Amino acid sequence: MTAPGSGHESGRGPRREDVGARLSFDRGEPGRRAVDVPNWTGEQTPLPDSQLLRESLRLPELSQGELVRYYTALSARNYGIDSGTYPLGSCTMKYNPKVNDLITGLPGFTDAHPQAREEDVQGTLRTLLELRRGLAEVTGLPHVSLAPAAGAQGELAGVLMITAALEDRGELDSRRRILVPDSAHGTNPATAAMAGYTVTHLPTAEDGSLDRATIERELDETVAGVMVTVPNTLGLWENGIEEVADLIHEAGAYLYADGANLNAIMGRVRYGDLGFDVAHLNLHKSFSTPHGGGGPGSGPVCCSEELAPYLPAPVLQESGDGTVRLVTPERSIGRMQQFHGNVGVLLRAYAYLRALGLDGLRAVSGQAVLNANYLRELLHGHYDLPYDRPVLHEVVFSGSHQRREHDVRTYDIAKRLIDHGFHPPTVYFPLIVPEALMIEPTETEPPEAIEALAEALIAIAEEAASDPDALRGAPWTAPIGRLDETTAARRPVLVWQDPNREGA
Amino acid sequence: MSASLSGSPHPYIPATEADRARMLERIGVADLDSLFADLPAAFRDPAIDLPPALAEPELIALLAERAAENAATTRPSFLGAGAYRRSVPSIVSHLVSRSEFSTAYTPYQPEISQGTLQSGFEFQSVVCELTGMDVANVGLYDVASATAEACLLAVRHTKRRALALFEPIHPGTVDVVKTYARGAGLRVDILTSVDALSDEHACLVVQQPDFLGAIQDLEPLADAAHDQGALLVAAADPFALGLLRPPGDAGADIVTGEGRDLAGAPAFGGPSLGLFAARSPYLRQMPGRIVGRTKELQSPDDAREPRTGYVLTLQAREQFIRRERATSNVSTAQALIALGFTIAVQALGPSGLRESAQLCYQRAHDAAKRIAALDGYEVPERGPWFQEFLVRGPLPAAELASRLAARSITAGFDVSDRSEPETGEALLFCVTEATPDAHVDTLVEALTAIGDDGDEE
Numbered sequence: 038m039t040a041p042g043s044g045h046e047s048g049r050g051p052r053r054e055d056v057g058a059r060l061s062f063d064r065g066e067p068g069r070r071a072v073d074v075p076n077w078t079g080e081q082t083p084l085p086d087s088q089l090l091r092e093s094l095r096l097p098e099l100s101q102g103e104l105v106r107y108y109t110a111l112s113a114r115n116y117g118i119d120s121g122t123y124p125l126g127s128c129t130m131k132y133n134p135k136v137n138d139l140i141t142g143l144p145g146f147t148d149a150h151p152q153a154r155e156e157d158v159q160g161t162l163r164t165l166l167e168l169r170r171g172l173a174e175v176t177g178l179p180h181v182s183l184a185p186a187a188g189a190q191g192e193l194a195g196v197l198m199i200t201a202a203l204e205d206r207g208e209l210d211s212r213r214r215i216l217v218p219d220s221a222h223g224t225n226p227a228t229a230a231m232a233g234y235t236v237t238h239l240p241t242a243e244d245g246s247l248d249r250a251t252i253e254r255e256l257d258e259t260v261a262g263v264m265v266t267v268p269n270t271l272g273l274w275e276n277g278i279e280e281v282a283d284l285i286h287e288a289g290a291y292l293y294a295d296g297a298n299l300n301a302i303m304g305r306v307r308y309g310d311l312g313f314d315v316a317h318l319n320l321h322k323s324f325s326t327p328h329g330g331g332g333p334g335s336g337p338v339c340c341s342e343e344l345a346p347y348l349p350a351p352v353l354q355e356s357g358d359g360t361v362r363l364v365t366p367e368r369s370i371g372r373m374q375q376f377h378g379n380v381g382v383l384l385r386a387y388a389y390l391r392a393l394g395l396d397g398l399r400a401v402s403g404q405a406v407l408n409a410n411y412l413r414e415l416l417h418g419h420y421d422l423p424y425d426r427p428v429l430h431e432v433v434f435s436g437s438h439q440r441r442e443h444d445v446r447t448y449d450i451a452k453r454l455i456d457h458g459f460h461p462p463t464v465y466f467p468l469i470v471p472e473a474l475m476i477e478p479t480e481t482e483p484p485e486a487i488e489a490l491a492e493a494l495i496a497i498a499e500e501a502a503s504d505p506d507a508l509r510g511a512p513w514t515a516p517i518g519r520l521d522e523t524t525a526a527r528r529p530v531l532v533w534q535d536p537n538r539e540g541a
Numbered sequence: 542m543s544a545s546l547s548g549s550p551h552p553y554i555p556a557t558e559a560d561r562a563r564m565l566e567r568i569g570v571a572d573l574d575s576l577f578a579d580l581p582a583a584f585r586d587p588a589i590d591l592p593p594a595l596a597e598p599e600l601i602a603l604l605a606e607r608a609a610e611n612a613a614t615t616r617p618s619f620l621g622a623g624a625y626r627r628s629v630p631s632i633v634s635h636l637v638s639r640s641e642f643s644t645a646y647t648p649y650q651p652e653i654s655q656g657t658l659q660s661g662f663e664f665q666s667v668v669c670e671l672t673g674m675d676v677a678n679v680g681l682y683d684v685a686s687a688t689a690e691a692c693l694l695a696v697r698h699t700k701r702r703a704l705a706l707f708e709p710i711h712p713g714t715v716d717v718v719k720t721y722a723r724g725a726g727l728r729v730d731i732l733t734s735v736d737a738l739s740d741e742h743a744c745l746v747v748q749q750p751d752f753l754g755a756i757q758d759l760e761p762l763a764d765a766a767h768d769q770g771a772l773l774v775a776a777a778d779p780f781a782l783g784l785l786r787p788p789g790d791a792g793a794d795i796v797t798g799e800g801r802d803l804a805g806a807p808a809f810g811g812p813s814l815g816l817f818a819a820r821s822p823y824l825r826q827m828p829g830r831i832v833g834r835t836k837e838l839q840s841p842d843d844a845r846e847p848r849t850g851y852v853l854t855l856q857a858r859e860q861f862i863r864r865e866r867a868t869s870n871v872s873t874a875q876a877l878i879a880l881g882f883t884i885a886v887q888a889l890g891p892s893g894l895r896e897s898a899q900l901c902y903q904r905a906h907d908a909a910k911r912i913a914a915l916d917g918y919e920v921p922e923r924g925p926w927f928q929e930f931l932v933r934g935p936l937p938a939a940e941l942a943s944r945l946a947a948r949s950i951t952a953g954f955d956v957s958d959r960s961e962p963e964t965g966e967a968l969l970f971c972v973t974e975a976t977p978d979a980h981v982d983t984l985v986e987a988l989t990a991i992g993d994d995g996d997e998e
Contacts, residue, residue: 055846055848055849056655056659057655057659057834057848057849057850057851058848058849060659060662060663060666061663061887062663062666069890070890070892070893071630071632071887071888071889071890071893072630072631072632072888072889072893073893074628074889074893074896074897074900074974075900075974077899077900077903077904079903079904079907080907080910081903082902082903082906082907082910084784084899084902085756085925086925088758088760088786089756089758089785089786089925090784090785090786091782091783091784091785091786091787091895092786094670094671094783094891094894094895095670095891096667096670096886096887096889096890096891096894097887097890098890098891099887099890101632101888104632104884104887104888105632105635105636108636108639108660108884109636109639111655111656111659111660112636112639112641112642112656113641113656114653114654114655114656114659115641115642115645115653115654115655115656115657116641116645116650116653116654117640117641117642117643117644117645118640118644118645119640119641119644120640120641120644123646125646125649128646130646131553132553133640133643133644134552134553136597136600136601138638139601140600140601140604140605140608143604143605143608144608144614144806145605145607145608145609145610145611145614146607146608146611146808146809147805147806147807147808148611148614148806148807149611149612149807149808149809150618150620150624150626150807150809150810150951151623151624151807151809151810151811152620152621152622152623152624152954153612153618153620153809153951154946154951157611157612157951158611158612158809159610159611160606160607160608160609160610160611161607161611161809163607163610164604164607167592171591174589174590174591175589175591177587186682186683186686186811186812186813186874186875187682187871187872187873187874188872188873189860189870189871189872189873190682190686190871192870193721193724193870196724197720197723197724200723200724222860222861222872223859223860223861223862223863223864223867223872224860224861224870224872226860226864226865227860227863227864227865227867227869227870228870229865230865230866230867230870231693231721231724231725231869231870232724232725233724233725233726236864236865273579274579274580276579279581279583279584302580304586304589305577305580305585305586306580306581306584306585306586306587307584307587307589310584310587311581311584319873321873325553327640327643327644327877328644328645328646328647328873329642329643329645329875329876329877329878329880330642330643330645330646330647330648330654330656330657330660330876330877330880331646331647331648331657331661331679331830331873331874331875331876331877332680332812332873332874332875332876332877332878333811333812333873333874333875333876333877333878334873349720350716370720370723371716371717371719371720371723372685372713372716372717372720373682373686373717373720374682374683374685374686374713374717374810374811374813375623375683375684375685375711375713375714375717375799375810375813376623376624376683376713376809376810376811376813377809377810377811378810378811379811379812379813380808380809380810380811380812381808381811381812382811382812384604388600388604390591391592391594391595391600391603392553392594392595392597392600393551393553393594394591394592394593394594394595395589395591396594397551397553397594398591400551400554401553401554403573403576404554404556404561406573406576406577407556407561407564407565407568407573407576408556408564410568410570410576411564411567411568414567414568414569415567426579427570427576427578427579429576429577429579451650452650452652455650455652455653460646460650460653461650463649466861480553480554480556481553481554481555482555483555483556483560484555484556484560484563484564512652512653515652515653516652516653516655517651517652517655517837517848517850518652518837518838518848519652519837519838520651520652520835520836520837520838520850520851520852521835521836521837521838522835522852522854524835524836525833525834525835525852525854526833526854526855526856526857529824529831529833529854529855530833530834530835531662531665531676531677531824531831531832531833531834531854532662532665532666532669532675532676532677533662533663533666
């Protein structure tokens with residue numbers, strides 16, 4: 038397969054280093070070190086018996102400069118939101134304000150010990166209390182625990198709260214099912230299963246909303262809850278959700294909101310007002326905290342009065358004298374973490390909330406929705422649009438036409454987009470859209486960036502017809518080409534092999 | 542209030558009023574509100590009570606004031622009990638702050654995520670070396686949730702429905718295991734002797750060093766678990782493992798740990814980092830993301846040598862593919878903290894990590910000896926220990942702690958409500974390699990004064 042254009046590494050110039058072939062373990066020399074350790078000059082206490090001690094330790098031996106260069110070289114092989122547009126659908130990759138990092142790094146915050154007496158950490162606790170109040174306002178669900186470490190853990194907390202409530206109602210043995218739409222994130226069914234429930238999948242209707250007839254048929258005294266993502270993963274409003282909420286409550290079940298897509302509706306409509314009993318948020322999405330290449334995130338769980346006694350510990354409470362305390366709710370499902378949650382992420386989310394205020398949050402959701410619809414309009418006619426109605430924060434196209442006509446997969450389109458300088462959108466999700474391309478521009482992209490993204494996608498659609506191999510071999514300009522994922526899974530190599538020990 | 546945007550753009554939102562007008566015209570709608578027409582009118586634009594927005598200087602001033610409301614950072618503190626102040630190499634914060642790392646999402650596109658992926662492979666390698674395990678994932682939330690996941694793996698493997706947790710173990714770990722066990726409908730037994738272990742238990746969970754600081758000989762515990770057909774899960778402090786025998790060498794089947802402290806300051810306990818490593822037979826039952834090493838695919842006419850790269854692998858275990866049959870629901874975990882942990886361990890290197898762990902051991906033992914020598918104070922003997930020790934003084938534990946607080950010293954963690962015989966009226970003090978000598982001197986002086994009863998208030 039030959040490379041299009043001139044961007045591809047050709048025969049000219051020096052060969053690029055195979056960075057991946059040499060780990061830190063393969064670099065440096067024995068005896069080098071990157072930090073020194075003070076000497077102990079006091080009285081020596083004998084070490085414990087040798088059977089309790091380690092015999093050897095194989096770690097890299099690099100000087101400080103070498104180690105910094107190695108990880109700097111690795112960072113250059115990454116793409117972050119600071120590198121460019123990152124329209125990864127359902128992940129809300131918005132710009133991460135730097136002031137939030139500065140604030141979270143203040144020594145008064147970083148030095149706080151999780152076992153400290155409450156009176157010694159009032160600055161942190163007051164800030165978390167105000168975040169809790171803000172999230173309650175934004176969701177319309179008055180009670181909040183900030184403890185869950187990520188969205189999936191927030192989901193587990195929420196579903197276990199439903200379990201605890203059903204147990205107190207004496208209905209846990211009979212209510213063993215949770216209903217989940219077929220467009221849901223994989224975490225929803227996985228969470229329901231972790232909490233011991235059977236999952237029933239709900240089909241999506243032609244308009245992209247839940248199929249009402251199926252819900253009515255499935256809702257009975259065996260259902261514990263229904264988990265719904267609002268707006269849904271097609272980027273669409275869940276039509277009639279407030280009526281569905283009534284049906285669910287009449288059937289004695291609870292309605293759970295996956296808040297991954299809160300960005301579309303912040304300040305405009307609230308889960309609590311619509312009839313949701315419990316919701317989790319992803320602060321690393323809507324509240325701009327950096328995702329770190331896979332965390333830390335934060336997944337606060339917010340709920341109604343009825344479910345408040347079951348919230349995971351700790352929750353924040355202001356006592357009469359104005360002191361903020363960490364307390365365990367009366368019928369709490371317990372702790373999700375050893376300590377109090379991903380506090381560094383929570384502080385950043387608070388700073389974000391205070392930088393925006395209500396007008397700012399409305400501006401965020403407004404612009405996020407406008408940007409998604411603008412992109413939808415620019416790409417209309419170039420890619421299939423299985424659910425052709427105005428969208429909220431994201432738009433899901435399909436590469437079916439390209440697949441059928443030019444034998445080019447969405448996978449290839451995504452890889453070719455890398456050559457245009459963009460991070461690809463989410464692909465092959467939601468599962469109900471064949472060859473899905475799920476694009477979420479977010480409000481922090483200027484219109485020029487959205488236009489450039491659309492131009493690139495249109496150029497790729499044209500190229501799919503004129504030079505499909507250019508897509509099939511892409512990316513041509515990335516630090517590395519397509520990788521052999523099949524062999525990686527069949528014959529897993531998961532740790533560094535010491536060439537001197539096993540003769541690998 | 543109108544749901545329209547105001548005229549002046551926010552620094553985080555680039556589009557201007559003119560931009561919006563142009564975009565709306567292209568879309569063919571009159572105004573922004575029309576884009577929200579699907580939202581039910583009765584619930585639109587509710588009253589929401591949020592404080593007014595702050596400009597950046599105001600925001601910094603407010604949060605700096607809040608940070609200053611916490612106890613002074615210069616204050617001597619002897620708290621450990623799950624969170625330890627470490628000497629973190631300066632290059633850690635420098636490198637993890639590189640936004641190519643910090644502002645990336647999960648590496649779904651390996652061609653432009655090699656930085657995250659190769660670092661993840663480095664992390665797995667470091668974790669396996671420290672723990673003596675064959676395979677590791679790229680990290681879970683914290684040691685407690687990682688230990689809960691280890692229990693769930695043991696349940697899947699053994700098909701048994703009870704868990705055994707061996708005291709002394711961190712109460713937060715017990716709580717989290719119970720939370721997860723509730724979902725799975727499992728029984729949780731808290732054991733004070735391995736004699737209570739039975740063939741109903743999927744695993745025995747042991748903390749190393751234990752919650753009260755003692756170094757455990759894991760081998761007999763592993764033997765006892767294996768005799769009953771149960772797995773041994775060791776929740777081990779990775780820093781202590783710079784000195785201690787790897788749990789894998791002693792027979793552990795799964796090792797978890799807390800990586801936060803090597804990667805940075807305690808930060809009120811989070812973000813944390815759960816380590817998770819196992820013997821290779823459990824690989825396909827593991828939770829979380831795993832990075833594998835591979836080569837570039839090659840087209841037949843390409844004569845170049847394929848280069849080495851890294852991908853997320855064995856994903857058929859995971860929620861986004863397997864959904865309700867996944868090994869766990871975990872998705873976003875703690876990747877950036879794992880990067881910091883990796884760089885810290887590699888910066889210390891084999892000699893530095895050992896020296897640093899030994900320095901920690903020596904400082905802590907020296908402090909304990911000085912306190913034990915004071916009139917009215919006792920350091921109960923519990924066998925070999927690493928960095929934490931019990932102190933019983935002339936006053937009840939809570940009163941001793943508040944007397945120290947009155948002298949601007951944060952005492953050790955109050956363990957007087959525990960059931961071990963040594964913990965009655967005891968505080969659990971922690972001294973690490975990062976505890977300044979002057980803080981220990983201040984503590985010894987204060988304890989002396991309190992012991993002399995010359996500390997009347």
